[in-house]
Amino acid sequence: xxxxxxxxxxxxxxxxxxxxxxxxxxxxxxxxxxxxxxxxxxxxxxxxxxxxxxxxxxxxxxxxxxxxxxxxxxxxxxxxxxxxxxxxxxxxxxxxxxxxxxxxxxxxxxxxxxxxxxxxxxxxxxxxxxxxxxxxxxxxxxxxxxxxxxxxxxxxxxxxxxxxxxxxxxxxxxxxxxxxxxxxxxxxxxxxxxxxxxxxxxxxxxxxxxxxxxxxxxxxxxxxxxxxxxxxxxxxxxxxxxxxxxxxxxxxxxxxxxxxxxxxxxxxxxxxxxxxxxxxxxxxxxxxxxxxxxxxxxxxxxxxxxxxxxxxxxxxxxxxxxxxxxxxxxxxxxxxxxxxxxxxxxxxxxxxxxxxxxxxxxxxxxxxxxxxxxxxxxxxxxxxxxxxxxxxxxx
Numbered sequence: 001x002x003x004x005x006x007x008x009x010x011x012x013x014x015x016x017x018x019x020x021x022x023x024x025x026x027x028x029x030x031x032x033x034x035x036x037x038x039x040x041x042x043x044x045x046x047x048x049x050x051x052x053x054x055x056x057x058x059x060x061x062x063x064x065x066x067x068x069x070x071x072x073x074x075x076x077x078x079x080x081x082x083x084x085x086x087x088x089x090x091x092x093x094x095x096x097x098x099x100x101x102x103x104x105x106x107x108x109x110x111x112x113x114x115x116x117x118x119x120x121x122x123x124x125x126x127x128x129x130x131x132x133x134x135x136x137x138x139x140x141x142x143x144x145x146x147x148x149x150x151x152x153x154x155x156x157x158x159x160x161x162x163x164x165x166x167x168x169x170x171x172x173x174x175x176x177x178x179x180x181x182x183x184x185x186x187x188x189x190x191x192x193x194x195x196x197x198x199x200x201x202x203x204x205x206x207x208x209x210x211x212x213x214x215x216x217x218x219x220x221x222x223x224x225x226x227x228x229x230x231x232x233x234x235x236x237x238x239x240x241x242x243x244x245x246x247x248x249x250x251x252x253x254x255x256x257x258x259x260x261x262x263x264x265x266x267x268x269x270x271x272x273x274x275x276x277x278x279x280x281x282x283x284x285x286x287x288x289x290x291x292x293x294x295x296x297x298x299x300x301x302x303x304x305x306x307x308x309x310x311x312x313x314x315x316x317x318x319x320x321x322x323x324x325x326x327x328x329x330x331x332x333x334x335x336x337x338x339x340x341x342x343x344x345x346x347x348x349x350x351x352x353x354x355x356x357x358x359x360x361x362x363x364x365x366x367x368x369x370x371x372x373x374x375x376x377x378x379x380x381x382x383x384x385x386x387x388x389x390x391x392x393x394x395x
Contacts, residue, residue, distance in 0.1 A: 129393035132173030140175035147372030187219025194241040205238035223266030240283035312357035339370035
């Protein structure tokens with residue numbers, strides 16, 4: 001009876017494994033099919049646009065050649081043909097790629113029943129995984145949660161600019177500590193704004209200085225990006241800060257309209273000047289060695305390379321209406337996520353752009369007032385939402 005019971009268990013195990021494998025195979029085949037269908041769609045649009053562009057280039061070349069070699073009488077005789085060609089060129093319309101079709105994913109069920117492993121996700125959606133904090137002046141509360149950073153262990157640091165302090169929370173939102181252990185006057189925060197993390201060191205922009213703390217918020221050192229005060233030049237005021245995978249620090253000086261790139265010791269690598277660096281400037285350094293920053297008042301999203309060359313500059317909008325961008329961050333693929341203000345609390349959104357600045361769509365609607373953002377090591381999105389902090393998980 002024992003042997004028979006063991007054989008029955010193994011038989012049931014094999015039966016369930018077979019079901020799961022069959023379900024997995026069907027899901028894999030479906031994902032592959034979706035990818036192929038979308039790929040053919042993209043290729044068809046690309047081919048059509050390429051054919052139209054080639055036709056247009058031929059028309060331009062032939063008209064230019066005619067203008068250079070024909071005399072006035074020949075031009076009058078050929079005017080109907082030339083005008084027909086130019087009319088075709090003027091009315092040329094290219095097909096637009098649906099960037100919303102660039103996403104595909106899979107959500108596995110926590111409990112697998114009847115070999116139902118999960119579902120294929122054809123649209124990008126995010127949901128609130130954790131939310132913590134509320135409006136107030138007590139422990140774990142915020143008067144104006146502006147920016148966030150995340151340590152390698154998942155601990156989250158939040159800048160409260162109204163209270164001029166930092167707060168630390170666990171990855172699940174449990175309160176840990178507030179303030180900084182300065183030890184000296186230099187370590188005290190006067191005008192904190194942006195935060196970033198590298199090698200488990202915390203970097204904070206504070207007036208004219210970048211201050212460095214450890215994971216327990218103990219003060220270590222500081223450096224000043226703009227060393228020299230020049231007569232007639234605005235006094236430095238630092239806002240956004242970001243760190244890339246190679247520990248290069250980018251700092252935005254809103255008064256001098258400059259972004260400076262530094263090594264960890266504060267040594268300056270390069271300086272980028274741009275008129276669109278504003279007093280509400282958030283920035284991020286993408287994996288493609290580009291600096292992306294926002295201009296709230298001008299409603300612009302700007303991307304420059306490390307030499308200061310402009311890669312793109314776009315106007316941010318929602319359904320054709322101008323919208324003001326705040327926080328910005330990038331995922332490992334270089335795609336860009338931007339929090340935008342739509343005109344009232346509770347109606348604001350987070351939007352997704354690809355690495356070239358092409359708008360893909362809204363991924364988080366109906367937020368209170370999202371500001372600074374960053375990704376956790378596991379790919380969740382942390383958002384400073386003024387009076388609380390939200391950790392969003394991609395479905």
